[in-house]
Amino acid sequence: MAGNPCSMKVRAKVKIDNVKKVFAGRNGETVALNGVNFNIEENEFICVVGPSGCGKSTLLNIIAGLEEPTEGKVYVDDKEVKGTGAERGVVFQQYALFPWLTVRKNIEFGLKLKNLRQDEIDRITKRYLDMVDLKEFAESYPKELSGGMKQRVAIARAYAVNPKVLLMDEPFGALDAQSRTQLQSELLKTWEEERKTCFFITHDVDEAIILAQRVVIMSARPGRVKEVVDVDITYPRTQETKMTKKFLELKRYIWGNVYQEYLAVRK
Numbered sequence: 001m002a003g004n005p006c007s008m009k010v011r012a013k014v015k016i017d018n019v020k021k022v023f024a025g026r027n028g029e030t031v032a033l034n035g036v037n038f039n040i041e042e043n044e045f046i047c048v049v050g051p052s053g054c055g056k057s058t059l060l061n062i063i064a065g066l067e068e069p070t071e072g073k074v075y076v077d078d079k080e081v082k083g084t085g086a087e088r089g090v091v092f093q094q095y096a097l098f099p100w101l102t103v104r105k106n107i108e109f110g111l112k113l114k115n116l117r118q119d120e121i122d123r124i125t126k127r128y129l130d131m132v133d134l135k136e137f138a139e140s141y142p143k144e145l146s147g148g149m150k151q152r153v154a155i156a157r158a159y160a161v162n163p164k165v166l167l168m169d170e171p172f173g174a175l176d177a178q179s180r181t182q183l184q185s186e187l188l189k190t191w192e193e194e195r196k197t198c199f200f201i202t203h204d205v206d207e208a209i210i211l212a213q214r215v216v217i218m219s220a221r222p223g224r225v226k227e228v229v230d231v232d233i234t235y236p237r238t239q240e241t242k243m244t245k246k247f248l249e250l251k252r253y254i255w256g257n258v259y260q261e262y263l264a265v266r267k
């Protein structure tokens, strides 16, 4: 499964160097991650799959700077990650919108923190409202939106501040199948246009293959990288891509691999 013509190996944007994470809890220590090593190339879309509890969110939180590694380091553009930073945008499964702000104001929020001029803020906000097809809901409040629409606002908000790296923790995990498929298509289209460096966690192998240039399979806890699979399917990709022979071969391979880890957890 090597030799991917899609992954333009420019340079490592994110370096994960021998990361270990141990949590101290009431029932003793939990080694969530141990010896995690890999690079995310600039402009690359990486999806991470693995059994529940293998440390996917912990790894994302460490890259985001929300958690510190017990051992090892993470670098973005060769600079060690120490805490959160505007160059890393995060989208979580729960929408995390400000309920008291309209859709427009939610998207504007991060732009205002950057002290941009109002006409610049208006231009960027319009662009990302268009991108997620929510122009008509610009003055609505989050409680007036469906789950899928809220997640589109969260994605627009993350994109608007133009982070170098977008970290997404099961962003479509709480959505129904139809909204999920629609958002995958929107995210694909956006990535094909802007090629932002993306690190995307999912439980859904189909979702991982349709989006990613490389799929990282993590082993059962303590999580480490079990295998990195190149998805040698050219872009643009559509939902029809999921019916192709190549896609189904990859799905069988990755799913079988993840299932072995799932069985290891249950032993």
Ligand SMILES: Nc1ncnc2c1ncn2[C@@H]1O[C@H](COP(=O)(O)OP(=O)(O)OP(=O)(O)O)[C@@H](O)[C@H]1O
Pocket (backbone or CB within 6 Å): 023, 024, 025, 030, 031, 032, 050, 051, 052, 053, 054, 055, 056, 057, 058, 059, 221
């Ligand atoms: N703050 C914490 N304190 C103690 N243990 C934690 C903490 N955060 C995570 N863990 C433990 O670390 C391990 C990895 O958790 P993590 O949430 O990263 O896994 P995951 O692969 O994202 O799981 P899932 O797919 O179910 O979301 C789990 O055993 C979890 O209980």
